[in-house]
Amino acid sequence: MVAEVAVIGSGPGGAVTAMLCAEAGKSVLLVEEGQNLPLHWPEHFSRDEILHKYRNAGVNVALGSTQIAYVEGCCVGGGSEVNRGLYYRTPSYVLDAWRKDFDVRYLSSDELMPHFTECEAIARVEYLPCEASAISKRLYEGAMNLGWHAIEAPRLYSYGGRGGSKQSMSETFVPRFLKAGGRLIADTAVRRLSRQEGKWRLDAIHTPTHGPSQTVEISADKVFVACGAVQTPALLRRSGLRKNIGNSLRFHPMLKVVAEFDYEVNDPGDFDPVHQIKEFEPHFGMGCSISKQPMLALTMAGRPDCLAYVEHRWRRMGIYYVQTTGGCATIRNLPFFRDPLVRVRHSEWDLHHYAEGLKRLSEALLAAGAIAIYPAAPEYPVLRSMADLRKLPENLPNGSGNLTSVHVFSSCPMGENEALCATDSFGRVREADGLYIADASLLCGPTIVNPQGTVMAVAHRNATHAIENRFA
Numbered sequence: 289m290v291a292e293v294a295v296i297g298s299g300p301g302g303a304v305t306a307m308l309c310a311e312a313g314k315s316v317l318l319v320e321e322g323q324n325l326p327l328h329w330p331e332h333f334s335r336d337e338i339l340h341k342y343r344n345a346g347v348n349v350a351l352g353s354t355q356i357a358y359v360e361g362c363c364v365g366g367g368s369e370v371n372r373g374l375y376y377r378t379p380s381y382v383l384d385a386w387r388k389d390f391d392v393r394y395l396s397s398d399e400l401m402p403h404f405t406e407c408e409a410i411a412r413v414e415y416l417p418c419e420a421s422a423i424s425k426r427l428y429e430g431a432m433n434l435g436w437h438a439i440e441a442p443r444l445y446s447y448g449g450r451g452g453s454k455q456s457m458s459e460t461f462v463p464r465f466l467k468a469g470g471r472l473i474a475d476t477a478v479r480r481l482s483r484q485e486g487k488w489r490l491d492a493i494h495t496p497t498h499g500p501s502q503t504v505e506i507s508a509d510k511v512f513v514a515c516g517a518v519q520t521p522a523l524l525r526r527s528g529l530r531k532n533i534g535n536s537l538r539f540h541p542m543l544k545v546v547a548e549f550d551y552e553v554n555d556p557g558d559f560d561p562v563h564q565i566k567e568f569e570p571h572f573g574m575g576c577s578i579s580k581q582p583m584l585a586l587t588m589a590g591r592p593d594c595l596a597y598v599e600h601r602w603r604r605m606g607i608y609y610v611q612t613t614g615g616c617a618t619i620r621n622l623p624f625f626r627d628p629l630v631r632v633r634h635s636e637w638d639l640h641h642y643a644e645g646l647k648r649l650s651e652a653l654l655a656a657g658a659i660a661i662y663p664a665a666p667e668y669p670v671l672r673s674m675a676d677l678r679k680l681p682e683n684l685p686n687g688s689g690n691l692t693s694v695h696v697f698s699s700c701p702m703g704e705n706e707a708l709c710a711t712d713s714f715g716r717v718r719e720a721d722g723l724y725i726a727d728a729s730l731l732c733g734p735t736i737v738n739p740q741g742t743v744m745a746v747a748h749r750n751a752t753h754a755i756e757n758r759f760a
């Protein structure tokens with residue numbers, strides 16, 4: 289297969305990039321490892337969705353003395369298909385730090401703004417048209433009772449029509465890409481890139497749901513790698529590119545709790561919870577999760593003595609989380625293994641913020657009227673009063689915690705600081721002609737807020753720059 293531009297990975301970074309290149313008149317091939325499935329099948333937050341749309345059915349671990357279980361989307365649209373679409377523009381203090389520490393040029397809030405605006409014109413961002421769910425409102429009320437800053441997070445969601453529709457990539461950028469003449473090839477994983485006679489050659493394996501796997505060769509003048517923050521460095525390292533690639537993966541590690549109230553808060557018919565506490569950002573933020581009965585059971589899994597409560601009292605329970613910025617990981621390929629080894633370390637500062645965040649989250653929930661808080665970390669006691677919080681440790685004990693993450697980034701940072709950065713300020717890989725990175729790997733650190741908006745705007749900015757400069 290031959291194309292002028294190949295984009296590998298169809299998540300927010302890849303879909304935005306592919307659409308812009310196709311609309312600029314290029315012949316573009318979008319190559320995606322996962323299946324091409326409708327947004328509404330399998331049902332959102334179901335077991336089948338995890339099996340069909342998540343990488344490794346949601347089982348991935350960053351190993352270390354305190355490990356982080358993380359998940360990634362693996363389907364056309366990537367993480368945008370499986371996430372809740374909570375949406376933010378990047379805070380200006382985050383961009384300022386990236387410009388200063390990584391010497392990223394032309395990345396002020398004002399310079400990124402047109403790219404946010406253009407993405408938001410295609411994938412709509414809306415607030416709830418009705419009252420939030422009781423689970424969501426409890427978090428907000430807890431914050432208000434303590435005088436803390438809390439808000440309703442907007443979502444990539446169009447609430448019109450029955451139940452509305454999430455504005456995932458398969459509903460927005462991918463259809464526009466196809467309309468502009470782009471070609472999408474799903475079920476196809478690129479294993480290696482090489483440079484041959486002035487072109488990029490992509491060695492890939494096509495694995496249809498039914499039928500045998502076949503090898504596929506793709507040739508392209510320009511390649512954008514957008515496989516997500518773990519798979520992008522893995523692919524580049526397999527292809528012999530290593531400078532500042534896969535040395536600095538960052539997360540928003542989460543600690544979850546189940547909060548129990550003495551009245552019903554959990555109605556499966558409610559819209560997804562959307563409130564977040566902002567009082568302690570940039571150190572940590574707090575929010576509420578989908579709290580279906582199986583998810584409550586999973587969050588409670590480390591406390592077998594309390595698991596039976598979920599069966600009888602799940603309607604009085606909700607899942608809440610504190611989300612921090614700790615942990616830094618390396619990504620390395622191992623001979624004979626398909627997935628890379630991800631190894632994470634946490635500083636004392638990180639361990640302190642995990643513990644402090646958990647304490648503050650519990651404080652908010654008690655202030656909201658919770659009668660019991662069950663931290664997912666089994667080493668922590670069940671918390672029933674403000675006095676219980678005073679007994680909690682100052683730092684998360686090393687080796688404990690049940691940390692999870694759905695936000696991964698920064699494994700190949702962009703910028704002119706050549707000691708730290710894998711690419712230039714616009715995602716072009718140094719010393720690799722016509723090769724770009726176009727996903728969350730490029731972000732120079734945690735976004736503090738939910739990251740998808742930043743991934744899309746940065747991809748839009750970089751693809752626009754490449755097109756305007758004729759990929760020079």
Ligand SMILES: Cc1cc2nc3c(=O)[nH]c(=O)nc-3n(C[C@H](O)[C@H](O)[C@H](O)COP(=O)(O)OP(=O)(O)OC[C@H]3O[C@@H](n4cnc5c(N)ncnc54)[C@H](O)[C@@H]3O)c2cc1C
Pocket residue numbers: 296297298299300301302319320321322359360361362363364365366367368370371372373374375376476477478479514515516517519520523694695696726727728729738739740741743
């Ligand atoms: C459960 C969950 C909830 C989340 N909630 C939110 C939220 O509410 N708000 C928010 O802002 N963010 C959220 N996120 C994060 C957000 O989805 C990601 O930041 C975003 O999807 C990253 O985009 P990306 O393009 O970098 O990578 P991805 O979205 O990870 O896309 C990469 C794509 O590349 C494909 N790929 C990988 N390797 C190869 C290969 N070798 N060949 C071909 N294809 C390949 C993958 O299958 C995948 O589809 C959530 C993520 C998850 C998983």
